[in-house]
Amino acid sequence: MDHEAVAASLAELGNTHRLAAFRFLVKAGHNGAPVGEIQKALGIPASTLSHHLARMAKVGLIRQKKHSRTIVCIPEYQHLETLISFLREECCVGVQTAECSLPDTEGTKDLP
Amino acid sequence: MDHEAVAASLAELGNTHRLAAFRFLVKAGHNGAPVGEIQKALGIPASTLSHHLARMAKVGLIRQKKHSRTIVCIPEYQHLETLISFLREECCVGVQTAECSLPDTEGTKDLP
DNA sequence: TCAATATTTCCATATTTCTAGAATTATAGT
DNA sequence: ACTATAATTCTAGAAATATGGAAATATTGA
Numbered sequence: 001m002d003h004e005a006v007a008a009s010l011a012e013l014g015n016t017h018r019l020a021a022f023r024f025l026v027k028a029g030h031n032g033a034p035v036g037e038i039q040k041a042l043g044i045p046a047s048t049l050s051h052h053l054a055r056m057a058k059v060g061l062i063r064q065k066k067h068s069r070t071i072v073c074i075p076e077y078q079h080l081e082t083l084i085s086f087l088r089e090e091c092c093v094g095v096q097t098a099e100c101s102l103p104d105t106e107g108t109k110d111l112p
Numbered sequence: 113m114d115h116e117a118v119a120a121s122l123a124e125l126g127n128t129h130r131l132a133a134f135r136f137l138v139k140a141g142h143n144g145a146p147v148g149e150i151q152k153a154l155g156i157p158a159s160t161l162s163h164h165l166a167r168m169a170k171v172g173l174i175r176q177k178k179h180s181r182t183i184v185c186i187p188e189y190q191h192l193e194t195l196i197s198f199l200r201e202e203c204c205v206g207v208q209t210a211e212c213s214l215p216d217t218e219g220t221k222d223l224p
Numbered sequence: 225t226c227a228a229t230a231t232t233t234c235c236a237t238a239t240t241t242c243t244a245g246a247a248t249t250a251t252a253g254t
Numbered sequence: 255a256c257t258a259t260a261a262t263t264c265t266a267g268a269a270a271t272a273t274g275g276a277a278a279t280a281t282t283g284a
Contacts, residue, residue: 007131013199014123015272016116023115026202036230045274050232052272069230069281080203084196087125090138091192127242147261157244162262164242181251181260 006086009059009079017044018052022061025075032062032074113194121171121195129156130164134173137187144174144186 001009013019024041025032039049053073056062063074113121125131136153137144151161165185168174175186 003131003135004128007126007128009126010122010131011126014119014121014126016119017272019115019119019122023202034230035232039231046231047233047275048273051274054232055271066231066280071231077203080199084199084203087192087196087199090135091189091196129242148259151261158261159245159263160243163244166262167241178250178261183261 001082001086005059006083009061009083012056012059012061015052017042017048018056021049021052021073022056022075025062025073026077026080028075030074032072034067034070034072036070038073113198117171118195118198121173121191124168124171124173127164129154129160130168133161133164133185134168134187137174137185138189138192140187142186144184146179146182146184148182150185 013022020042021038024038028037035046035049035053038053039046042049053062053064057064057073060076060079063076065072065074125134132154133150136150140149147158147161147165150165151158154161165174165176169176169185172188172191175188177184177186
């Protein structure tokens with residue numbers, strides 16, 4: 001996953017409704033959950049939710065499978081893993097220790 | 113960090129310019145880098161960059177310290193750590209194994 | 225065939241974000 | 255005091271996002 005793709009995925013998770021939907025799906029497990037169930041859980045209008053789910057599917061955060069009338073949404077764990085790996089590399093580059101450590105707070109003052 | 117704060121931080125990282133700036137700062141290390149240096153590296157207009165940096169500072173992704181005329185931006189490693197922890201919990205909830213595993217791809221078909 | 229259900233697509237509107245030039249502020253050096 | 259430098263704030267237009275009602279689509283079961 002390249003820089004642009006990472007940014008796009010993070011942007012999708014960076015919306016409270018979408019993040020809530022994704023969290024719900026992850027909790028639901030590998031089988032995911034149908035749109036209607038998500039809708040009942042989050043309590044947002046169907047058209048709004050549909051729009052958000054479509055966006056997440058577009059960047060690969062979730063997958064959507066049709067079972068007759070219902071559309072089941074499945075979280076793409078691997079996608080999130082990749083995202084986390086990217087962030088972790090960002091976090092640890094430039095840091096001395098293998099594990100991430102806190103920056104030294106020198107004697108400079110914070111801005112007001 | 114609560115749901116809203118996580119979404120806000122992810123949204124900030126979900127922009128290519130800001131993600132690039134953050135990556136640059138992380139690579140720069142604990143001492144961070146002055147705005148002008150970031151500007152030269154990314155090659156975007158000063159006012160645009162200033163706007164993006166201010167946004168990142170607002171959600172706590174970076175800190176800004178003034179040294180005479182220059183403003184040094186420092187990445188908040190701890191903040192990113194917290195973000196990653198949150199995502200990791202999301203990822204592993206509902207999954208059987210301790211480590212994150214891939215979802216079973218059942219016999220259902222993907223949407224067109 | 226008809227009604228009900230699940231969901232999307234269409235549409236319009238409101239809001240936010242992005243962008244960058246111009247003006248402004250703050251500070252250092254001369 | 256003056257000039258150069260570093261960065262922000264102001265401003266405003268363009269683009270993208272968010273929202274939700276209404277209509278459309280697909281599918282099931284009677």
